[in-house]
Amino acid sequence: MQHEKEESRMQAHRHRKGLEVLDDMMGANGQMAYEQMRKLHPDFAEILIGLFGDFYSRPVLDKKQKALVTLTTLITQGALPQLRLHTNTALNAGLTADEITEAAIQCIPYVGFPTVTNALQVMQEVIHSRSMSE
Known part of the structure; x- marks a missing residue:
């Protein structure tokens, strides 16, 4: 008990x-x-x-580092619905739009252009919607 x-x-x-x-x-x-x-x-x-x-x-890792690891992992998995949510999380953690975009670009040699293109579309939608609401 x-x-x-x-x-x-x-x-x-x-x-x-x-x-x-x-x-x-x-x-x-x-x-x-x-x-x-x-x-x-x-x-x-x-x-x-x-x-x-x-x-x-x-x-050990700060919020920005954790968010960056999460983004790249979701990009490589092609987990777009979760990527949408965690792109918001990355922005909340202090990553800039340029840092988020660069993280995606760094994934190209490992997962290819189609996967990164799909990820960038989702990420840019989130970034754009956030910039419009601020």
Whole structure:
């Protein structure tokens, strides 16, 4: 019984930490992303939010570095819906439009022009929409 209570407390702490990190990195988009994950499946959302907090709260890389790693990984996977969300996150973390674009260009030799072209289209849409709203 005591073990179950401790495990429940630890899960609640991971959940809170994940939501804090999500809010810090993504702002309003974070809550929207969390709700979308919950619609897919509540357990999926809980697992993902805990992992998000675990990884993004690690101390060695700063927010910009973490965002850059995330962008390049999503570009190489061709994960365009997630790239849209994380391009916003990268801007929130302080990356400039030029840095985001350059990250995509650096992926060309590894994943090819078609993949990077698709990624750049998504990234530029986000950058443009953000610049229009500011």
